[in-house]
Amino acid sequence: SAVISQKPSRDICQRGTSLTIQCQVDSQVTMMFWYRQQPGQSLTLIATANQGSEATYESGFVIDKFPISRPNLTFSTLTVSNMSPEDSSIYLCSVRTSGGNNEQFFGPGTRLTVL
Amino acid sequence: AQSVSQHNHHVILSEAASLELGCNYSYGGTVNLFWYVQYPGQHLQLLLKYFSGDPLVKGIKGFEAEFIKSKFSFNLRKPSVQWSDTAEYFCAVNPLRRSKIIFGSGTRLSIRP
Numbered sequence: 477s478a479v480i481s482q483k484p485s486r487d488i489c490q491r492g493t494s495l496t497i498q499c500q501v502d503s504q505v506t507m508m509f510w511y512r513q514q515p516g517q518s519l520t521l522i523a524t525a526n527q528g529s530e531a532t533y534e535s536g537f538v539i540d541k542f543p544i545s546r547p548n549l550t551f552s553t554l555t556v557s558n559m560s561p562e563d564s565s566i567y568l569c570s571v572r573t574s575g576g577n578n579e580q581f582f583g584p585g586t587r588l589t590v591l
Numbered sequence: 592a593q594s595v596s597q598h599n600h601h602v603i604l605s606e607a608a609s610l611e612l613g614c615n616y617s618y619g620g621t622v623n624l625f626w627y628v629q630y631p632g633q634h635l636q637l638l639l640k641y642f643s644g645d646p647l648v649k650g651i652k653g654f655e656a657e658f659i660k661s662k663f664s665f666n667l668r669k670p671s672v673q674w675s676d677t678a679e680y681f682c683a684v685n686p687l688r689r690s691k692i693i694f695g696s697g698t699r700l701s702i703r704p
Contacts, residue, residue, distance in 0.1 A: 507690060518681060519635075519694040534691075568635070572690075580625075580692060582635040 480583035499569030504549035507572040595695035612667040614682030625683040
């Protein structure tokens with residue numbers, strides 16, 4: 477299994493500012509993902525964070541708005557840039573373990589409110 | 592486009608009632624299938640998964656799901672629900688040879704004590 481922690485757990489931010497969310501995993505994992513869960517909706521994949529290379533973004537998400545870093549196999553950051561109220565959401569870090577299990581684990585999430 | 596459909600947005604049951612939550616997906620190839628649960632204020636947790644073999648899979652807390660390939664379905668069942676099953680349930684599909692998991696919109700389950 478994998479234990480994931482995220483910082484901050486929640487934040488209230490002003491429009492136009494940026495917030496960086498940290499994700500720490502207790503073991504080395506190859507695959508890390510960032511999801512968004514808007515109020516009352518399902519999880520939407522933002523990007524796959526690749527160690528040593530640029531993140532792979534899903535349709536509708538761009539690097540300028542959601543820059544991602546992945547300096548090693550246990551850590552990643554997601555920045556929400558130039559925030560607007562539409563960015564209010566829960567942001568989730570997720571990892572997938574390798575081997576036959578192929579199980580995906582989720583962090584506790586960061587609840588972001590943009591005023 | 593690949594998608595996962597959960598037909599019930601909110602299900603309300605009494606304790607001891609039987610539960611079935613529907614999940615259909617649109618992908619023609621081989622897939623891995625999952626049900627995740629999110630209890631109030633907690634992380635998403637894996638309830639059960641199907642990779643191959645017996646299409647009837649059993650998960651934690653008495654839940655089971657049946658993969659019917661011809662119907663592209665993976666419905667979740669429990670014969671007798673408890674108040675503690677109150678949660679949000681998400682069906683998810685991972686097309687093989689793809690890294691990402693696609694989630695359904697979720698079903699909120701409320702159990703009346």
